[in-house]
Amino acid sequence: MPKSAYGxxxxxxxxxxxxxxxxxxxxxxxxxxxxxxFIILFLIKEGMPILSEVSILDIASGNRWxxxxxxxxYGMLPLFAGSCAVTLLSCVIAIPFGxxxxxxxxxxxPERAREFCKVSLEILGFLPSVVLGFLGMVVLAPWMQAxxxxxxxxxxxxxSFLLGVMILPTIATLSEDSLRAVSxxxxxxxxxxxxxxxxxxxxxxLPCASRGIVSAAILGMMRSVGETMVVLMASGGxxxxxxxxxxPVRPLTSTIAAEMGETPVGSPHYHALFFMGCLLxxxxxxxxxxxxxxxxxxxxx
Amino acid sequence: MDGAKLxxxxxxxxxxxxxxxxxxxxxxxxxxxxxMAFIGPSGCGKSTFLRCLxxxxxxxxxxxxxxxxxxxxxxxxxxxVDVTALRRKxxxxxxxxxxxxxxxxxxxAYGQKLLGERNKSRLDEIVESSLSSAGLWEEVRDRLNEPAxxxxxxxxxxxxxxxxxxxxxxxxxxxxxxxxxxxLATARIEELVRELKKDYTVAIVTHNMQxxxxxxxxxxxxxxxxxxxxxxxTGIFTTPSDPRTEDYITGRFG
Numbered sequence: 001m002p003k004s005a006y007g008x009x010x011x012x013x014x015x016x017x018x019x020x021x022x023x024x025x026x027x028x029x030x031x032x033x034x035x036x037x038f039i040i041l042f043l044i045k046e047g048m049p050i051l052s053e054v055s056i057l058d059i060a061s062g063n064r065w066x067x068x069x070x071x072x073x074y075g076m077l078p079l080f081a082g083s084c085a086v087t088l089l090s091c092v093i094a095i096p097f098g099x100x101x102x103x104x105x106x107x108x109x110p111e112r113a114r115e116f117c118k119v120s121l122e123i124l125g126f127l128p129s130v131v132l133g134f135l136g137m138v139v140l141a142p143w144m145q146a147x148x149x150x151x152x153x154x155x156x157x158x159x160s161f162l163l164g165v166m167i168l169p170t171i172a173t174l175s176e177d178s179l180r181a182v183s184x185x186x187x188x189x190x191x192x193x194x195x196x197x198x199x200x201x202x203x204x205x206l207p208c209a210s211r212g213i214v215s216a217a218i219l220g221m222m223r224s225v226g227e228t229m230v231v232l233m234a235s236g237g238x239x240x241x242x243x244x245x246x247x248p249v250r251p252l253t254s255t256i257a258a259e260m261g262e263t264p265v266g267s268p269h270y271h272a273l274f275f276m277g278c279l280l281x282x283x284x285x286x287x288x289x290x291x292x293x294x295x296x297x298x299x300x301x
Numbered sequence: 302m303d304g305a306k307l308x309x310x311x312x313x314x315x316x317x318x319x320x321x322x323x324x325x326x327x328x329x330x331x332x333x334x335x336x337m338a339f340i341g342p343s344g345c346g347k348s349t350f351l352r353c354l355x356x357x358x359x360x361x362x363x364x365x366x367x368x369x370x371x372x373x374x375x376x377x378x379x380x381x382v383d384v385t386a387l388r389r390k391x392x393x394x395x396x397x398x399x400x401x402x403x404x405x406x407x408x409x410a411y412g413q414k415l416l417g418e419r420n421k422s423r424l425d426e427i428v429e430s431s432l433s434s435a436g437l438w439e440e441v442r443d444r445l446n447e448p449a450x451x452x453x454x455x456x457x458x459x460x461x462x463x464x465x466x467x468x469x470x471x472x473x474x475x476x477x478x479x480x481x482x483x484x485l486a487t488a489r490i491e492e493l494v495r496e497l498k499k500d501y502t503v504a505i506v507t508h509n510m511q512x513x514x515x516x517x518x519x520x521x522x523x524x525x526x527x528x529x530x531x532x533x534x535t536g537i538f539t540t541p542s543d544p545r546t547e548d549y550i551t552g553r554f555g
Binding site: 183199 | 362392395401411416464
């Protein structure tokens, strides 16, 4: 190609080749934000009308969720308690276990086994939640029922265990990343002072990675709060404030999933379900902000 | 030479079973309460050698060590040796300052806490005496609870020295301790090394020949995994017996 022709093309093409990609990317980004905004607006618009039917106090403190009785009761306390209980118990199961798995992969297992472990974890993460729920229903529930002589094996413990399995890969892989990010030179310094491998792991590596592990745990928690299918299938579905870990519960998410299809659009029940959606969104938003704060503090350090 | 604190006898080392030797047949003596410098071009094995002296190479899978390393006459590679106890006796300071991201106090107290020391006033005493020996006490006495990473590079390196001497070692290994520091901080560390030899035996790896000449009593010159020559520093720098040593110290290569 003659030099002049090339120069001319470059000159005339400069505008388009500069502007087009920029425009496309900007449009894509803006439409994402726009969509997000509308989803939130829609959620609020559909959720708020319930407040004209019942007071926020009744919703927050009422412990009866009878949306189709007359008069209907919209006490969300048992549902909220169910969500919190299942989430917390799943974290109690998954956080120590996930951290231990991460420590094993980053500091204990030999280099060759590491890839195998990481891939296995990822496969665990790929498991569709409905498959896990299914396992909970047909394997875990009958076993628990027989073993602990319960009324039902579909309960908080069952659901929390499955949720724990579900969020384990999230917690373990993210924790492992932050453990691996702890410089080898710090491990060397510890060894050179006469520390054993385990002392080094628990007194240097773990504390140095603590912020990363905390944010991994919160991200796991976020998944656990929002997860629907597993709790719908395995939690038992009774809208009661749990007194013990083997009590059945009905978290917010599974309530929405179970009842949305059977409620008339625009009815108070419908609005109540959307209100729950708002609550869930608020909750995950707060957790997310917490993670962002921890992360920015970590970067600043 | 008798009275050697640390002595290697035909030490050879390879990073794995079929890798070539990284160190070949090295016999050298480090006299008690002296500073011995190990010099040589990059990749000559001087850092590898240093890491053999407190068995830091153990973590490299499949590493092969032949010959003996004697600390006070007993072989540190003998099967009954407790490696953690050995590393407390033979402390190490690394190339880049590597303080833990804890407070200054916690950094110095770390080794003692591993040993089970819980008495706070005893720990405070050790922290103060170690920081004083490292020439850092005056600068940090009012900010012991501040994070160690807030110190300057030179201060961090002196903190690492304080941390190493807090477990009262007998030997200090220093792996190019000033290579990441500016000239002023380097001068302070060099001064400190000269002080430290009163209480410790120091083995220091350096790429800086002037530094070796300034601070060491004896010098060993390494080349491609072999010990070319070792002896009193003045002798090595004025009348080297091997032409390769002369070429190196006169700047003909390296």
